Amino acid sequence: MITAKTIINEATSFVIGSSVEQEHEKVGLVNQAKDFDEPMNDEDDDSDDNTNTDDSPQPIRNNSINNSSIIESESIGNAILLSDNKSDHQDASSTSSSSSSQSTTSNDPSAELKQRVVTSSLSTSSEKRPPILPKNYQYSLHSYDNLPAYLQGNEYIQTGYRVNFSYRLCIKSLFRIHNETLNIWTHLLATVMFFILMIVTLEYILVDPSPTDKFIFTVFFLCAQAQMLFSAIFHTFCSVSSRSYLWFARLDYCGISLMIVGSYYPILYYLLKCHPTARIVYMTAISILGVVGISVSMLTFFQSYRFRTMRAIFFIVFGFFILIPLPQIIALEGIAYVWPAFWRLSLVGASYVIGATIYASRCPECCAPGKFDNGFSSHPIWHLFTIVAALLQLYGCIFSFNHYGSRC
Template structure:
């Protein structure tokens, strides 16, 4: 009797053991199932955190670029501000364009400092470099022509072309020297200002030489007459350029008009050439279209220079870049290159002429016939 309770207890114990053994795998598996999403969630949260950190770093690096640029610009600005002065602080002999409010070089009584200013940023930087590069370009072309063999480039063509190259080099070099050394002293500004205007006259004279020479290749008297008149007019412009008041800012429009009028003299031999050989011939073999483009570039640049556009329309906004004098310089170099291309085309016609006596125009040929030829 006493053993019965113990058997019941054993049975209940065995049942508890079986129940626990049966439930253990389920608990273990459920534990595994419960912990697995937690692990995945932790990895997911970690990857999201890393991605967010990388995104923040990328954003910081992107925003760092303009910040660094601004800081560098400020450093450059500090150097420029320390180096240049406003228009109101300029001495009277450096006052030229009241619409350029800042960025001017102060007086520099040292030639070394003036030449060192070529590599600094101020109102004359672009003026210097445009004509300095133009000078080097035409020097290279001159050396190329001179060194060509005589059987490829005849000595006659070398002399005619080099006359134009020399005029372009003188004009662009004098302009470069003036814009570089004008801040040295009143004496330097006076001397190189005169040379600058003389260089413009020399360029106009030298531009006429090859065109008139080849256009009227077989018209010796006409050629000499036009070259003589051109030289006289150019000498007159040089004499006027020596006048002290001519260099003052008040005479800026008159300077531009004088050189424009001198350049427009080329319209007379061009019309003569068209009437003599026909305008169709003038605008094909005669390359008159390139002469016209050259005139448009010169006149446009000189007009903007005289009117001081665009700085007149927005004072202070074009102190360093895109002022009228800079545009004028670019147009002068472009016009000289266009003229060089035009006389290259015109000079080829000389090879096809042959004997000038065989190509003389009959006196009976009328102007109207030559006009529509």
């Protein structure tokens, strides 16, 4: 006769056994509990008559009940948690149903114990294990209609959106086609390009530069690289979450402010090289405006899509700072002195204005919605204009160094 003590021993060995033995012993536990409730055969009757009296099984059963309560609270309640096989869960569920009906008729505490253990394992395992998603589920791209609010801003770009990607998946997406691919790579490659140009300019293009000259050009190159790198970082990770979008957008706009400040340092330094007081005043003023621009970029409303036009206007006005010192420079040196540098700066300004206008108008995608989702929409076109403007600015800085650098 298989007693409840046997069930207890089986359950205890289930806890301490290996992972393979746990699976088999769990099935044995269920089957033996079922046998416990079935009538005994003649051989078992004879064996029990020879070894036990009529009253002897009762104390054993009572001890089983007491021991089962202890083991249930200490061991068996956690035993089935080690099982992660879905088919075993299904077998245990069917066995639990059969055992439940038997315990209802026989009121056997061991059967109730078995039922509670299996039921606990099923409910706990279902809570612990998340649903298994398809292998490439995370890489699926979404349409504009299915976007969270923080990614909605250009309804003319209708497909190719990454939504709630992890940081790791965002890095992997660098080598996939989506509507941020060109935005990322235009400025990422430009960052590398300006790093190379910095080394070439400082080592080979500038003739006998002083430490101050090298410092001025280094500021320009670092600001240009920061602006393009921050932009690439924003477009890479903007789809992680709304919070990440907000902070990386702030980083992006801070880069624009740095670019404007760094672009004016060489021009103001060389145009006003013979007028140190005015040079210090205007270089300090552009630095303060840069701090203001960075501070404004930290405001939450500044990152909203509703503010896109005002944002473009803000950076355009900021970029035309040269118009403030220009009258004084003309008064000090004459128009002929300023003109060579001024028309080169005009090319830089025109490039920025054209790019910002395209960005604010969302052209060409507004003329053909959905046709430029993964191609040259307004945003990557704007990036190209900023790269051209930075190259023109570098050309103007080198000219200013050669034309005005040795005057005083």
